[in-house]
Amino acid sequence: VSIDSEARRISIKGQRVAVSPTEFALLRLLARSAGSVVDRPKILEEVWDGSQHVDPNVVEQYISYLRKKLTAHEATVAIATVRGRGYRLDLLGA
Amino acid sequence: VNGADAPRSDRRRGGPIRPLRLLSLRARITIGSTAIAAIVILLLVLVMRFQVVSVVASATRTLLDADADPYVATLEVDGDPDLSPPGNAQLVAVVSPSGEIVLSTMPDRVEQALGSLRSTPAGTSIITASGSEYRVVVEHPVNEAGRWTVVAARNSQAEAIVVDDLTTTLSLTGLAILLAFGVASWVLATTALRPVNRMRREAERLSVAPERAELPVGPAQDELASLATTLNAFLARTRQATERERQMVSDASHELRTPLAILTTQLDLASLDGNDAAALAAHIERAKHSVARLSRLANDLLALSRIEESERREQDGDRRPETAWSDLGDEVMAAVDRVRLIASAKDVTVDFDLEPPVAVGGSGPGIGGGTVEPRYRIDTGGMAQLVTNIAGNAVAALPRGGGIFVSWRSTGGEGVLQITDDGPGVPESFIPVAFDRFTRPDEARTSRPNPDPSTGAGALPGGSGLGLAIVRAVAERAGGTASLRNVPAGGLEVTISLPEVR
Numbered sequence: 052v053s054i055d056s057e058a059r060r061i062s063i064k065g066q067r068v069a070v071s072p073t074e075f076a077l078l079r080l081l082a083r084s085a086g087s088v089v090d091r092p093k094i095l096e097e098v099w100d101g102s103q104h105v106d107p108n109v110v111e112q113y114i115s116y117l118r119k120k121l122t123a124h125e126a127t128v129a130i131a132t133v134r135g136r137g138y139r140l141d142l143l144g145a
Numbered sequence: 146v147n148g149a150d151a152p153r154s155d156r157r158r159g160g161p162i163r164p165l166r167l168l169s170l171r172a173r174i175t176i177g178s179t180a181i182a183a184i185v186i187l188l189l190v191l192v193m194r195f196q197v198v199s200v201v202a203s204a205t206r207t208l209l210d211a212d213a214d215p216y217v218a219t220l221e222v223d224g225d226p227d228l229s230p231p232g233n234a235q236l237v238a239v240v241s242p243s244g245e246i247v248l249s250t251m252p253d254r255v256e257q258a259l260g261s262l263r264s265t266p267a268g269t270s271i272i273t274a275s276g277s278e279y280r281v282v283v284e285h286p287v288n289e290a291g292r293w294t295v296v297a298a299r300n301s302q303a304e305a306i307v308v309d310d311l312t313t314t315l316s317l318t319g320l321a322i323l324l325a326f327g328v329a330s331w332v333l334a335t336t337a338l339r340p341v342n343r344m345r346r347e348a349e350r351l352s353v354a355p356e357r358a359e360l361p362v363g364p365a366q367d368e369l370a371s372l373a374t375t376l377n378a379f380l381a382r383t384r385q386a387t388e389r390e391r392q393m394v395s396d397a398s399h400e401l402r403t404p405l406a407i408l409t410t411q412l413d414l415a416s417l418d419g420n421d422a423a424a425l426a427a428h429i430e431r432a433k434h435s436v437a438r439l440s441r442l443a444n445d446l447l448a449l450s451r452i453e454e455s456e457r458r459e460q461d462g463d464r465r466p467e468t469a470w471s472d473l474g475d476e477v478m479a480a481v482d483r484v485r486l487i488a489s490a491k492d493v494t495v496d497f498d499l500e501p502p503v504a505v506g507g508s509g510p511g512i513g514g515g516t517v518e519p520r521y522r523i524d525t526g527g528m529a530q531l532v533t534n535i536a537g538n539a540v541a542a543l544p545r546g547g548g549i550f551v552s553w554r555s556t557g558g559e560g561v562l563q564i565t566d567d568g569p570g571v572p573e574s575f576i577p578v579a580f581d582r583f584t585r586p587d588e589a590r591t592s593r594p595n596p597d598p599s600t601g602a603g604a605l606p607g608g609s610g611l612g613l614a615i616v617r618a619v620a621e622r623a624g625g626t627a628s629l630r631n632v633p634a635g636g637l638e639v640t641i642s643l644p645e646v647r
Contacts, residue, residue, distance in 0.1 A: 069499040106490040112485065
């Protein structure tokens with residue numbers, strides 16, 4: 052998976068994958084600290100600018116959107132849920 | 146601005162023609178044509194007068210030649226002739242080579258000039274003798290006695306009288322013709338302009354009762370008929386626009402009345418419960434919902450009128466915006482993000498899929514990979530309105546846990562935005578009017594089981610009723626179409642087709 056921060060593009064195995072701006076921001080955040088857990092408040096702060104009008108449910112939804120895309124393109128990374136703490140981007144088979 | 150402009154335009158229009166411009170069209174036509182006729186008639190009179198003068202002169206000369214000829218003929222053969230005086234009223238004089246007047250019927254004052262005529266060569270000339278003009282013919286016959294002089298004369302006063310009489314007659318006739326011409330052109334101009342007057346009267350009547358009246362189109366295929374046709378088309382368009390606006394205002398005020406009445410009731414109830422803090426808070430919360438609905442309505446009305454306004458401007462020649470497929474795709478995704486924010490509260494998921502156009506000679510699949518991307522007559526704001534309005538409706542209609550699917554693809558010269566949900570769909574009777582203003586499938590929306598009380602969505606009777614009207618306006622402005630249908634498997638599918646710019 053390659054993330055082009057400049058063009059705000061994501062490619063999986065050389066194929067461009069269409070992601071929404073929010074999806075892109077979330078994946079970039081998880082990728083920056085790949086292998087370690089990023090907690091919900093941090094995600095809300097970074098991706099949604101800590102907006103008060105965001106339903107906390109939205110993080111879970113976006114994780115699910117990203118997972119769908121990652122598995123659909125058979126990416127070698129996956130997002131793991133760490134119960135009670137947050138989410139973590141893992142390299143599959145590592 | 147007018148004050149500054151007026152003098153300049155006055156100056157531009159100034160000049161010698163300016164007083165004419167103040168007159169009526171009829172007067173200008175009459176004056177113009179009469180002036181031209183006057184010049185023509187004057188020229189004709191002058192030419193005729195000149196012709197008559199030369200005809201009279203040559204006639205006189207012929208007569209003078211005839212007067213002189215018998216004497217010349219006699220003198221050319223006879224050196225000492227016995228000359229008899231000429232006939233009645235002929236003025237002839239014969240002067241011998243020695244200068245003696247052999248014969249003369251001339252008046253004395255002309256005779257005095259004879260001496261000088263002896264030396265003039267033969268021919269015609271005009272002499273003046275004590276105030277009277279005479280046309281004279283001088284001949285010099287020669288015989289054995291020497292060079293004689295024969296002079297025949299006629300008082301040119303008679304000639305002048307003939308010419309003067311004629312000039313007077315011609316002038317009077319010319320004046321009469323001119324007068325008749327002026328009257329005729331006035332009458333003709335009046336007749337020709339009568340349809341204009343009729344049209345003006347009709348237009349006057351029209352300004353009082355603008356609903357029905359039309360300008361009369363005459364039976365003739367003339368300029369006035371085509372002007373009337375053009376004006377009628379303009380009137381029809383204006384009337385249509387006015388009718389649309391009037392309908393819009395009437396609909397809008399009607400729509401505003403309900404939430405305002407609700408709000409008033411809520412505030413009345415709140416003032417009754419002034420001492421109960423909890424009840425007051427509940428009233429305020431409900432009033433907030435009403436206000437939110439009102440402001441949604443106001444925003445949608447504004448959006449709709451802006452679209453219609455820009456449509457009018459484009460008809461007047463403003464450039465339409467054009468946006469590339471991938472930029473619209475980016476906007477679709479951004480709009481999906483916004484819809485997801487509302488959807489997440491109801492646990493509704495919004496998925497999307499972009500199917501980029503097949504790149505021609507491009508670097509392979511992928512957005513923007515092609516060399517020439519299709520473009521569409523819509524701006525990103527319009528695309529955002531399409532997605533948020535359609536998907537926003539779907540979010541409101543869906544039960545908890547529902548799903549929405551947004552796709553933006555390019556197929557066969559069209560960009561297709563399709564938004565499908567797995568909700569209850571709409572009643573079939575709503576489909577034909579779905580895109581009209583202030584229509585809501587309220588039965589379908591409110592009769593769904595268990596409206597969610599936590600979001601408050603179920604408590605409000607639908608949206609502004611303008612969402613799909615805005616969608617249609619945006620799509621049509623882009624030259625495209627909007628349609629919707631119930632999917633057999635359940636749910637609603639809204640399809641927007643936008644033609645590519647060629």
